[in-house]
Amino acid sequence: MWERSLVLSAPGKVILHGEHAVVHGKVALAVALNLRTFLRLRPCAEGKVCVRLPGVGVVRSWDTSSLQALRRGVAADFDESKSPSVEQLHTLKEFAGIAAGASAPESLATLAFLYMCLAISAKYGDVPNVDILVWSELPTGAGLGSSAAYAVCLAAALLTACRAISCPLKEGESTARWTEEELTLINSWAFQGERVIHGNPSGVDNAVGTWGGALRYQSGKITPLKRVPMLRILLTNTKVPRSTKVLVAGVKEKILKFPAIMNPVLDSIDAISQECQSVLEAMPANPSPEYYPVLEELFDINQHHLNVIGVGHPSLDRLCRVTASHGLHSKLTGAGGGGCGITLLRPDTSPLAMEAAKRDLCACGFECWETNIGAPGVTLHSSSSLNAEVLHALSES
């Protein structure tokens, strides 16, 4: 029986370099964003599991006993190292009334919840009677890792409710984080949730959502960057919807069709990530403008490569043209095909030039904002540490 009320959160991410190539074993550099997904976990007294996901319009509840029965029917061998099987997902879809090929946000979010709830509780005990509310500052499906932040929050909440990990927030503390070992477990289960949503994720997004900061990621190996300078980044959401799952599948198809053409492009993206890492680690904390031409050129080259592998979009071309007219360099971030782009701001970019660029981007119907990067990973919060907007969103019942 779960008795406490908890709030936890995980950050979204920005990929500086290496999106898509990272799915094929290349290096990616990613940083946590100061926009987060929040989850409130409360006991649900009447033998029920309740889930509210206002971001994707889901309000569902199930009897705990029916989930226990479903769990026995799906398979007993759930593990954080095992991918969800086609048969398991098929059974869960039938149970939740989700059509076979459904890929709508609410269907994927419900399926990921059901899978993680059954799999985690099968490994660590009974399905807990919990009431879960998820609210996010992140736009959904825009390249900022909303699926991973959601999966990391679910993994942390469900593992805590099943007592597979501790509840480290002490009386009087405003925030707390889990141990490295517990974070590793949260990350592994979040990866399974990402698999339900994405099909074939690399794991970079859930790693950043779990550990935060700035990371180099390659084939499951997570290395925090030695030193990250204060980078100013303008984030622009083109608001063109797209699905990471579809884009990742499209790149795979292109590689299979033209291996001799596509593999060198992926190798070049890998080299860009490595070059960028060397430059970042050599930069002082408050870098002077002379470091920027290389970073800008790497943005330009990678943006061309991402177009070559088929994940560009006319809206992203426009974003790059608009910022270039103000002397600024941009690339898409995340899966592409629309969604968000990032623009590197130089220390000597004048406030006037930035305002002019923002005005022109907004005139295209885009939304933009300057971001802080390197936010903390998954975190437990006391209610008193939450700002008014988050408290308001989480007090909806």
Ligand SMILES: Nc1ncnc2c1ncn2[C@@H]1O[C@H](COP(=O)(O)OP(=O)(O)OP(=O)(O)O)[C@@H](O)[C@H]1O
């Ligand atoms: N706040 C949320 N509540 C419930 N489900 C969410 C939430 N945020 C994201 N999701 C799930 O994640 C899906 C979006 O994932 P997708 O990977 O396509 O985009 P993204 O993670 O925002 O971008 P990227 O993977 O390129 O960084 C949604 O369709 C939904 O199923």
Ligand SMILES: C[C@@](O)(CCO)CC(=O)[O-]
């Ligand atoms: C496109 C991709 O590389 C990043 C999505 O944020 C997919 C992944 O790594 O899982």
Ligand SMILES: [Mg+2]
């Ligand atoms: Mg995603």
